[in-house]
Amino acid sequence: MRKALLLLLTSAAFNIQAADYNIMKYGAVNDTTQLSTSALQQAIDDCNRDGGGRVVIPTGSYKIGTIVIKSNVHLHLEHGATLYGSTRLEDYLPMKSDYVSLRTQTSTIQLIYADKANNVVIDGYGTIDGRGRTFKKLSWNDEGITRPHLLRFIQSRDITIKDITLKNSGCWMQHYLACDRLTIDGIKVFNRNNYNNDALDLDGCHEVTVTRMMADSDDDGITLKSTSPRLCENISIANCIVSSHCNAIKLGTETNGGFRNINISNIVVKPSYDQKEKFFGQWIGSSAISLEIVDGGLMENVNVSNINVEGTESPIFIRLGNRARGYQLKGTDFDSLIPIDHVGSINGIHLDNIQIRNAGAMGCSITGLPNHPVTNVWLSHISIHHKGGIKASDLPEIERSVKDEKEKDYPESTMWGCLPAKGFFVRHTRNIHFNDITIQTEEADVRPDFVQVDTE
Template sequence: MKLTKRSFVVFAVAAAGCLMSRAAVYNIVDYGAVSDTTRLSTQAIQRAIDSCTEAGGGTVLVPAGSFKTGSIFLRDNVTLNLENGATLYGSTDIKDYTPVTTGYVSLRTVTPTIQLIYADGVSHVAVTGQGTIDGRGSAFPKLSWNDEGITRPHLLRFICCSDVSVEGVTLRNSGCWMQHYLACDRVRIDGITVFNRNNYNNDALDLDGCHNVTVSNMIADSDDDGITLKSTSPRLCEDITISNCVISSHCNAIKLGTETNGGFRNIIVRGITVKPSADQSSQFFGFPGGHGHSAISLEIVDGGTMSNVDIADITIRGTESPIFIRLADRRRPYSKDVPVENVGSISGVRLHDILIDEAGPGGSSITGVEGHPVRDIELRNITIRHKGGQKAVAAPSDEKIAEYPESTMWGILPAQGFWLNHTRGVIFDNVRIEAITPDARPLFVATDSEGFVTKE
């Protein structure tokens, strides 16, 4: 294409205008937000977001101050940036939260849900900065078994979004799950701090049926699960890399499950430190001293498949039953119209270069279902130091194949190291089990387990 001097100038000005639009900053104060936690700034913040996306995108700025808000909705090409010293406080009045529905069918979207910050079908969206978002979730009591997101708001919820970034911010005190990313593509979570120990179902992070995700440099302290991958629809969680995080959890620090309708594939976890929480002021789960149930839980219980999972370079202090690999047959459907008709599978799991100290006496387990064994599992260069002091016990007679999976579901296991049941091709290579006090149980017990190998 040939450009005259005049047309080139017009083109250059238009391009510069486009760049300026995308770089524009929309300060919520200019739209009526007030640094006063007795006054709602929801409408002002939403006006800033809407103006930003209508102009082609940019940054919605939350300046230093304390702002109260109900539900806000992020739009395309919007970065919500919280300056150092800025805090968004969630309203403690449930009437300030907007119930929403989504067209995406999953276990957790069958009823309208409420959340502080929400995005559905949005692309190029981010939450960044050095500020804080505090959901004040203790204001919302647990009213029923499955009321999370219904009468207790999520703090962040993204559904069917793409090119999502959450960086730098501190997230505190959600009414239930802190962050739920459902069926999202290309998600980047980096350098955030999470404290979520004020209510039930206080997970730190839930990636649910997401593709192409990196999570790095997160420090999280949660009463419920820490880093959790889920599959509450037929969509697998796949191509996920998690690295360089410090996790405290009263439940499971790293967990694939419990919901597993689609499953998990190509998951890499590296460089994680698991430790007890220093703050015991609120505790809904866990054991004395802040110990969680498990450090690593890998579960398929609602159909689905798990394959190509590699977890390494993990340092763990505490947890009662550190490693839990569970194939079972609960068959909870993601929709009442789509029953689960198969057991699912677990294969191709590698756990290596893991140091576990101060573990409880319960023991770890790798268990499948009769006729549906867990296959092709390698555990290498692992040391477990546990409390010990137990008498010999028999293997559990009730396999509990339809129950909620939990690493402590059988109590004290027959092995101080690992109990294997219904497995094929499990290899232990340089796996050391050390009891602090004498323990009468063998290091390994294997039932219906072919190809079970231990190497020094």
Template sequence: MNTIFKTLLFLALGLGCGVSVSAAVHDITVYGAVSDTTRLSTEAVQRAIDECSASGGGTVLVPSGNYKIGSIFLKSNVTLNLENGATLYGSTDIKDYTPVKTDYVSLRTHTPTIQLIYADKAENVAITGEGTIDGRGKAFPKLSWNDEGITRPHLLRLIQCKDVKVTGVTLKNSGCWMQHYLACDKVKIDGITVINRNNYNNDALDLDGCHDVTVSNMIADSDDDAITLKSTSPRLCEDIVISNCVVSSHCNAIKLGTETNGGFRNIIIRGIAVKPSADQSSQYFGYPGGIGHGAIVLEIVDGGTMSNVDIGDITIRGTESPIFIRLADRARPYSPDVPVEGVGTMQRICLHDIMIDEAGPTGSSITGLEGHPVCDVELRNIRIRQQGGQKAVAAPEDEKRAEYPESTMWGILPAKGFWLNHTRNITFDNVTVETINPDEREIYVATDSEGMVVK
């Protein structure tokens, strides 16, 4: 259907007079969107969404072409479908983004934020198709340490939404986090491609205090963390299954943290291939050659609890410190008037059937605090091949109780395999460590740890 015919149809239906569309498919070009990245189509796309929702729901169609938009707002019962060959480009002018503030209280919602696609308290919403959403985030430079709220847009942000589906699409080049799902229930993410390495804070996926989530068949290449679970409010990330993904990250490939006010429970992660990015043209984090900081990173540092976490069938190539499990006391509150009281807990964690190759010499660690041990962790069928070449070093004496948790925070560890500090009942079953260069360190070093078993 050509543009002239669509325009005539638009007039014939009386859409210009405010008459609602009764058809299930709402083509954005009928509402005035144009395939021209020098012209904004924000209002046309938003009209299509609004009338689609008002008429009982259906599909907002983005046909093949290149469309420029600022902030748009998804509504209940609307599917935004991008055809093959369709691209929504984010405007590079910050004035085209609408600041919004949700009533959901979390670490990053105390002030207004900007995003390309946003929804709050929407139900039965979806983004589907074979097209692309490109945020062109390089246009928004980082201005301060924590400036991702109002100066750099997220590409996709859904808050307090239910029955969410994101499938098939390619998401590229966000100004900040690519996709942030905050306090959402029943989320299905399947078959998407994420390329996010054009700015700072370029996470690929952030699930934050969400329940009943499946993520599958995602290919993600991010400069910052890739698969990331957070808890920036008292709401736990709970009942989540992530499977069959290929990810690259200059930071952490699979991460539970850093924010942990509520915590994490009943998490299953299976069938993930972690590899260096094929594109090293821009690098904000990480090590030379595209090696990331960590591959599997589990943290409780702002109170909260972690339990029933099962991660297995993972292959990892190119990471400095492959496994990092950390219980600490940064105690950053999600709201200034709700201080964190007490150290959190970590228990009932199983890592199994993991192959690690081309790792750096740092080593892996499982560490708690004095009086607050990490408990009941099983590591089974794990093979590590790392650079090695280190002399024996003493275990660090500084607990770094409140520092930002990072797998390389202590430098070269006293063990070429695993350093344990303040732990209880850690089991290693069929774990092997090979170094490319001769290494004087032991495979295991344990300080203030009880019940360590090596099989």
């Protein structure tokens, strides 16, 4: 009797944990001419109210506007299920968080939104397609304003995004802001249909693992940002394949807090198979690895290893600048930023076992500013092969270009054009170590492998 009762209780507990909320029972329709937003939202709300479970998107095609994910909700897309974003701007709800950041003080629109949600899973072998090409770029800072993000999580904890395919956002594909304990595993991202088409943006997040992601983006690929004083820290990124017209792996551009304890390994960087159009960047990509501090903030204990790179114009870019863009206080507008009154720091970077083939001829750079050097960088076992071809007659123009420190400029690996070194141009640095560096060019190139200015 006791055994039977135990089995019954165990079965009941399992059923509670595995409760499903199928959106078809809430009135969703397998028809992209009709909205299923309210059906999906009601299923999410009921699941959250009941303490959690799975909201199931069955095989089929469903059109939605903005939905809000809540705590303890597991959104599961079955194989063959696709959520399509509406192409009407009025179907997207403006959302505003109380988090203080450059990216939150204006109401933003997105297809899937969460703020202060805990214990959330989005998984399955289905697809979420934002149909972002519909939303035209109307102004310089219109991302999330008139062009929706696809996925945006703010101040959320214990989040898992697994196995799904994400396509065609109006701007950034995924923005995780001030989130903790985030896991991204085995997802596919295709984002080449509009401006600002990043694949992944981690912004002031802690305790993050990203593994087995395949990303093909017009703008930056895997991007860490810090649009508030909150650092990105304790982050592991591994075993990914990334294509980008811009920067495949990037720490920056926004760096109010900075980056600490970042491990990136076993990444393949390659050009996209789809080279029909380009909104930003370079056809073969701007950089493979960009590590930047330009808005105050610090960068320390960053390790990048086992990277195979095909293409990119200027593969490795480490930059300490002084753009000094601030962040916002709660309740202020975009024009009222807290000023940044200091130059940040870069200290303790390790780059190891990086193979680069068929790159552009620009070269790589490690640059600080006068009296603000980049310090303690170790580069080892790096092989660079690029087209070369720079002649002696090209050198005067190259030297004129790099005399400009460009202290306040937007940091970009191509910001000086062709560099004085065919390997590494190093300026305003202290304690930079090179070990086992090989530079090869297809065509004869008169530049030395290394050029150093104000280094110790």
